[in-house]
Each structure stands twice: as C-alpha cells, then as structure tokens.
Amino acid sequence: xxxxxxxxxxxxxxxxxxxxxxxxxxxxxxxxxxxxxxxxxxxxxxxxxxxxxxxxxxxxxxxxxxxxxxxxxxxxxxxxxxxxxxxxxxxxxxxxxxxxxxxxxxxxxxxxxxxxx
Numbered sequence: 001x002x003x004x005x006x007x008x009x010x011x012x013x014x015x016x017x018x019x020x021x022x023x024x025x026x027x028x029x030x031x032x033x034x035x036x037x038x039x040x041x042x043x044x045x046x047x048x049x050x051x052x053x054x055x056x057x058x059x060x061x062x063x064x065x066x067x068x069x070x071x072x073x074x075x076x077x078x079x080x081x082x083x084x085x086x087x088x089x090x091x092x093x094x095x096x097x098x099x100x101x102x103x104x105x106x107x108x109x110x111x112x113x114x115x116x117x
Contacts (some may be wrong), residue, residue, distance in 0.1 A: 015049050015090065024047035028092055040102045040111070049096040054084030062089050 015024045026049040030043035052059050063080050099113040 012088065015051060023050045023093070026092060037051075038102050040100055042100045044098045045092060045094050046096045047092045048093050049090050050056075052089040052091050054080070056087075058091075059084070059089055063087075091110070 015026070027049060028045045028047075029042065030045070032039075034040065052062070060080055078092060095117055097113075097115040100111060100116065101113075102111055104111050104113070
C-alpha cells in the first residue's frame with residue numbers, strides 16, 4: 001500500500017505516520033450502552049492505524065459494503081471519487097484488546113479479558 005497523506009482536520013491530525021513508521025498508534029473503544037452493571041459489554045482496542053488510499057481496491061470494497069448503489073462500473077467509480085473527498089477510511093490493526101462482558105461471569109470466566117496479538 002502506498003503512503004497516503006493524512007486528511008485535514010483535527011480528528012486526523014494524529015493519524016499521520018511518525019518518522020520511521022508507516023502507521024500511527026491508536027486506541028478505539030466500542031461499547032454496548034446500558035445502565036446496568038450486570039449487562040456491561042465493551043472493548044478497547046489498541047493498535048496501529050493507517051488511512052486507506054481512496055483509489056485502492058480496499059477503499060472501493062468498503063464503500064460497496066456500506067451499500068452505496070453501484071449502478072454500473074462508471075457510475076460507481078464516479079460516486080467513489082466524490083466520496084473520497086469527504087469520506088476517509090481508517091484501518092486499525094489490533095495489537096491488544098481489553099474486553100469486558102458481565103455475562104462471562106455466569107460461564108465461570110473473569111468478566112475482563114485481555115487479548116494480545
């Protein structure tokens with residue numbers, strides 16, 4: 001994958017590769033909203049982020065999977081080109097995951113699990 005310049009904007013400022021690295025360290029949190037402590041579910045993923053080149057097949061595939069109607073090859077390419085100016089695809093390769101799931105206790109496991117790749 002060729003290097004892609006980081007899009008402008010505060011959200012993307014830290015995603016540009018640092019000297020000597022092709023990706024940026026990131027942390028992503030995913031959770032199931034609930035007010036009950038017996039139903040907690042969340043994951044914190046720590047990994048390396050790269051911005052996917054908008055002209056790459058990977059970008060086109062992601063746009064197609066999001067349900068953008070293709071309408072034929074030329075129409076789809078035109079839609080992707082337009083989206084590429086306002087839609088940025090950030091790919092996170094996980095290094096560690098901290099997983100919390102209250103229901104694991106019923107199965108005899110610790111509710112907090114730590115996974116490392």
